[in-house]
Amino acid sequence: MFGGMNRNIILIVVALLALLGVGAYLLLGQRSGNQVASGGSGTLCSNQPPAATGLSNEGITTLRIEELKEGSGPQAITSNTVRMQYIGRLVDGKQFDTSCQPGRTPFEFTLGAGQVIAGWDSGIVGMRVGGQRRLIIPANLAYGERSPSPDIPPNSALIFDVELLEIR
DSSP, X not given: OXXXXXXXXXXXXXXXXXXXXXXXXXXXXXXXXXXXXXXSSOSTTTSOOOOOOSOOTTTOOSOEEEEEEOOXXXXXXXXXXXXXXXXXXXXXXXEEXXXXXXXXXXEEEETTTTSXXXXXXXXXXXXXXXXXXXXXXXGGGTTTTOOSSTTSOTTOOEEEEEEEEEEO
């Protein structure tokens, strides 16, 4: 009678230890340094998605996130330093900036540190290394009235196609 109970207890303890080990591996895997997408440079620049259509500045009032390609690496969390490829467009499809131009390098910043527009700080969190997203960002989470460039009119909603290359 007690032999069978001891075996059940041992099996339960082994199962719990296995679950704890898997949980620790997943948690520590997200925080380990330099998680790089296979290939290192990604595919966004060589296989650019078509521009979004049917959008207007007035119709974009909240941040919208579209998964273009699910990544398989760890997820980006606030305080991570991330390295990204990106293509920035206006609602009419006009490209105003990209890291894909010859001579440009991927963009690197710390999530949640206010180094980028709020739409990026919110839209990149949870993204996995190797993944691609389309961020459809309302003007109030982009530059608002204070555009940094003559190519971006004031109060413009912005569309960014982004790819997470690396978490440092």
